[in-house]
Structure formats: structure tokens, C-alpha cells
Amino acid sequence: NAGVTQTPKFQVLKTGQSMTLQCAQDMNHNSMYWYRQDPGMGLRLIYYSASEGTTDKGEVPNGYNVSRLNKREFSLRLESAAPSQTSVYFCASSGRTYKEQYFGPGTRLTVT
Amino acid sequence: QKEVEQNSGPLSVPEGAIASLNCTYSDRGSQSFFWYRQYSGKSPELIMFIYSNGDKEDGRFTAQLNKASQYVSLLIRDSQPSDSATYLCAPAPSGGSYIPTFGRGTSLIVHP
Numbered sequence: 001n002a003g004v005t006q007t008p009k010f011q012v013l014k015t016g017q018s019m020t021l022q023c024a025q026d027m028n029h030n031s032m033y034w035y036r037q038d039p040g041m042g043l044r045l046i047y048y049s050a051s052e053g054t055t056d057k058g059e060v061p062n063g064y065n066v067s068r069l070n071k072r073e074f075s076l077r078l079e080s081a082a083p084s085q086t087s088v089y090f091c092a093s094s095g096r097t098y099k100e101q102y103f104g105p106g107t108r109l110t111v112t
Numbered sequence: 113q114k115e116v117e118q119n120s121g122p123l124s125v126p127e128g129a130i131a132s133l134n135c136t137y138s139d140r141g142s143q144s145f146f147w148y149r150q151y152s153g154k155s156p157e158l159i160m161f162i163y164s165n166g167d168k169e170d171g172r173f174t175a176q177l178n179k180a181s182q183y184v185s186l187l188i189r190d191s192q193p194s195d196s197a198t199y200l201c202a203p204a205p206s207g208g209s210y211i212p213t214f215g216r217g218t219s220l221i222v223h224p
Contacts, residue, residue, distance in 0.1 A: 040120065042200060042214035043156065059213055090155055098146070098204065103155035 003027065004104035006091050012110045013081040021076040021107050023091030031094045032074035033058075034066060036087040037106075043090060049074055081111045115139070116201050116215040124221045131188040133218050135201030138182070142203040145184045146212065147175055150198045156214075160186065161204065191222040 007022045025032065030051045035043040035058075045058030049068040063085060065077045074093075078085060091104040116137045125131045135145070144163030148156040162168045162175040162184065174187040188195055198219045202212035 040216060042216040045213050098161050099158070101158055103157070106155055 004091055004093055004102050006089075006104035006107050008107060009105065010108050012112065013078075014112055015082060017081050017111075018077070018079050019081065020078075021089055021091075021109075022073070023075065023104055024073045025091075025093040025102070026072065027093060027095060027100070027102070028071070029093040029095045029100065030071070032068065033092045033094075034064075034074070034076045035090045035092065036060065036085075037090060038087050046076065046089075081109075083111045085109065086111045116203065118201055118215045118218045120216055120218060122219040122221050124223060125191050127191060127193060127222055127224050129191050129222075131191045131195065131220055131222065133186040133188075133199050133201075133220065134183060135185065135215065136183045137203060139203065140179075140182065141206070143206060144204040145175070145177060146202045146204055147173075147184075147186045148200040148202065148214070150200060150217065152197070156200060163204070188220075191220075193222050193224055196220055196222050 004025045033048040034046040037043045044060050046060055046064050047055055047058055047066040049055045052068055052071045055066050055068055067075045089107045094101040116135050118135050147160040149159045150156040160175040162177045165177055165179050168175045172189045176185045198217040200214045200217040202214045205212055
């Protein structure tokens with residue numbers, strides 16, 4: 001049981017480049033989320049998906065797009081990376097009860 | 113937007129002492145709260161959930177909720193160096209399927 005996995009673990013991009021962060025969960029959870037965490041800040045919700053086929057904006061969606069490919073996978077795309085998007089990105093999933101919430105290990109992204 | 117305020121710290125306590133972490137919130141509609149622990153460089157993990165006024169104990173951890181005064185706290189008894197981490201407070205969503213939006217958290221340092 002791998003839980004929530006994220007790839008890549010580290011990435012360096014140049015301004016204007018694009019990339020997709022991958023997230024997968026094997027717990028059959030309906031809900032999945034993408035957060036970013038900047039130094040000295042809490043986690044801020046970028047997008048979430050309450051179920052397969054649906055996605056909704058969170059607190060800081062600008063500059064990002066998401067795809068809920070199937071129940072297992074939820075990807076985050078940066079179309080044109082900017083230095084302000086330098087951050088640690090966490091994917092998470094949640095199940096039916098409050099105890100069923102898990103975060104992935106994070107992706108550390110640097111945009112130069 | 114449900115908001116919580118936490119002192120970013122760091123809060124420094126000696127080993128064996130009681131660490132007290134506090135969180136105030138602005139939305140009187142918030143009914144229940146999560147506490148998460150995040151070790152440096154790691155992802156958050158859920159450690160406590162409290163939904164009623166008063167105390168909830170789990171081992172060395174006690175969560176306290178005071179809805180009249182709009183604060184929630186986490187006490188860690190017999191603090192250990194392994195408790196050194198950032199602690200995040202968050203209101204639990206009411207009826208939603210999403211993990212909450214977080215405050216910036218309080219950094220706790222337990223020194224030997």
C-alpha cells in the first residue's frame with residue numbers, strides 16, 4: 001500500500017517552461033487536492049477534486065491547471081512557470097471519515 | 113473563508129515541559145478542528161481532531177476547544193525532542209469532502 005505518491009520529488013525550471021506534477025493514490029479515495037507551501041506560510045489550496053470528473057478552484061488557482069485523469073490520479077500543470085511558483089507542492093487525498101486523510105511526500109519546485 | 117491565526121514562533125521549551133500551542137479563529141460557524149504535525153522537510157500528518165467544547169486527550173496530547181472565546185489549543189505533556197516540528201491548526205470543513213485550508217502553523221523546538 002503506497003498511499004499517496006508524487007513525481008517528481010525535485011524539479012528546476014526556467015521561467016516560461018511548462019511541466020506537469022503527477023499524483024496518485026491507491027486508497028480508493030474520492031477526493032484529491034493540490035496544495036503549495038511557501039516558507040513561513042501554511043499550506044494553501046490550489047485545486048481540489050471531490051470526485052472523478054470534477055475539479056474546483058481553491059485559494060490560489062492562478063497559473064495552474066489540473067486534470068483528474070481517473071479515480072487514482074490527479075495532475076497539476078504549470079503552463080508557463082514563473083519564479084513566484086517556486087514552492088513545495090503537496091498532493092493529498094481523503095476518504096469517508098476525517099481520519100482518512102493523507103499527504104504525499106511533496107515536490108520541491110524551483111523556477112529560475 | 114475560514115481563517116485561523118497562529119503565532120509562528122518558534123516556541124522553545126525544555127524537554128519534559130508542557131508545550132502549549134494556540135490558535136484563534138474568526139468564523140463562529142466553525143464547529144470542529146484538526147491539528148496536524150509537520151516535521152521539517154516532510155508532509156503534514158493528522159494528529160488530533162476535536163469537535164466539542166472542552167478537552168480531548170490522546171496520549172501526551174490534549175486538544176482544547178473553547179467556542180465562546182473562539183480558540184483551540186494543543187497541549188503536549190512531557191515534551192520530547194522528537195516533538196520538534198511545526199503544528200498546524202485548521203477548521204474542519206462542514207459537510208464538504210475536502211481537507212481544510214491551513215494557517216501558517218507554530219514551530220515548536222524542544223531542547224534537551
